[in-house]
Amino acid sequence: RARRDGAARVSAAPPLLPWLAAPLERAAALRAHALLIHGPEGVGQFELALALAQHGLCEAESGPRPCGQCAGCRLLASRAHPDLRVLVPAALRDALGAAAAAGDDEADDGAVKATKAKPSRDIRVDEVRQAIDWTRTTATRGRGKVLVLHPAQAMNAVAANALLKTLEEPPAGVRLLLTCADPDALLPTIRSRCQRVALALPARDAALAWLQSQGVAGADVLLAAAGGRPQEVLALRADGFDAERWQRVPGAVAHGDAGVFAGCSVERVVDVLHKLAHDLLVVGAGAAPHFFPADSLPGGASMPALTAWTKTLQRVARHAEHPWHAPLLIESLVAQGRGCFTTSAPRGRAGTATLAAR
Ligand SMILES: [Zn+2]
Missing domain, CATH: 3.40.50.300 (P-loop containing nucleotide triphosphate hydrolases)
Known part of the structure; x- marks a missing residue:
């Protein structure tokens, strides 16, 4: 025509x-x-x-x-x-x-x-x-x-x-x-x-196909990161998270490196840490993680410490108005996450670096 x-x-x-x-x-x-x-x-x-x-x-x-x-x-x-x-x-x-x-x-x-x-x-x-x-x-x-x-x-x-x-x-x-x-x-x-x-979550295949059509690399990792919500993947990317950076988060937190959140809003950091704490808790209970690839999650986290960390994160999340970027707050949240790993050395990617840092 x-x-x-x-x-x-x-x-x-x-x-x-x-x-x-x-x-x-x-x-x-x-x-x-x-x-x-x-x-x-x-x-x-x-x-x-x-x-x-x-x-x-x-x-x-x-x-x-x-x-x-x-x-x-x-x-x-x-x-x-x-x-x-x-x-x-x-x-x-x-x-x-x-x-x-x-x-x-x-x-x-x-x-x-x-x-x-x-x-x-x-x-x-x-x-x-x-x-x-x-x-x-x-x-x-x-x-x-x-x-x-x-x-x-x-x-x-x-x-x-x-x-x-x-x-x-x-x-x-x-x-x-x-x-x-x-x-x-x-x-x-x-x-x-x-x-x-x-409106329900789209089927995973449909969401992945759409993300790929939008030129998103590592769509499978990012779709899991976003809890299956395709537009949240775009929001994560707008905040600077590609699949590689996402998978670095658990190891970085396990050795107290808040640098992985450079440029992020408090809201975004709290969201990511919540997901990490959730995954560490479910993995500790023997279930499969939802948001992070299993091999990106360091082992050896303390369940009571993770529970306390989750409560802190919930408390911060309830404050509707954060300063957009508050380095001290972000560092203290990451430090508490690091503190969840004091019982034994994290394994996996982060393990060697963490041992060396001690
Ligand atoms: Zn028309």
Whole structure:
């Protein structure tokens, strides 16, 4: 099929993550005006919400939806669709990329955008109220309107309550798409007003194939590192972890080398150490590790010490606002990890170096 040059350059939204095709089809068939897309983080909740929005706003008269070619699809791809509004916390906008900015142009929050403060992790009540006002205006392109809220738990109780009435009885033609990792973390009044769409972890083969298509080397190691969540693999890579560095972590921690975390945020370090402590505990109990290759894990860790270390990590993780990079905190967490190995010399890759360092 011949295409004009100009048309070929107009790209649609990024290709749908392959494991979202079936959930998209199921969700698109639901008639509810409020959907709650839930599942583990890093498997495409936000992407499914956007694809559903595009499905609803696509202007193709026939054929598969979304078509990727019509004016509606093109407006959506260029983040300029007037009938789509996306609410995400400011802190997530960069990570989610351009798509998260959809609808921002029309937002009447210039003053907020101009602030130099640390980006908010919340969807604020004033943002929710503005979005509600927007739902009451007439749709521009005749396909209704879609409001995406990602993630819904970023709304505090005040913001969530502001949304309740709209959620229960949205203006005609308005669809609300909420995402969350854990429906139980939402107010029951929010939860009960939405029809649920569950997203599961993709099958390992599908996830590996997609990662390889994205040019990810060592995809098997990194997919395990990310707990089976493909987009979390991309986040790990963005934080500087390739398969080689990932496999160096256990040995480095076993001899107290915090250098392996150079440039990492406290949040990332706590996440990685949690996974390491988990694996050391399950290996100590005779089970197979989840996150690290078995041969990268030093032996000889003390179970009580690992349990105490886990508690420390949980305590640090509960502090929502860390300094982004706090070398002293990271060093002390790694030192406590090192302390788990005092009962006998670590074996494996780290063994020789550790003995030499003593
Ligand atoms: Zn279309």
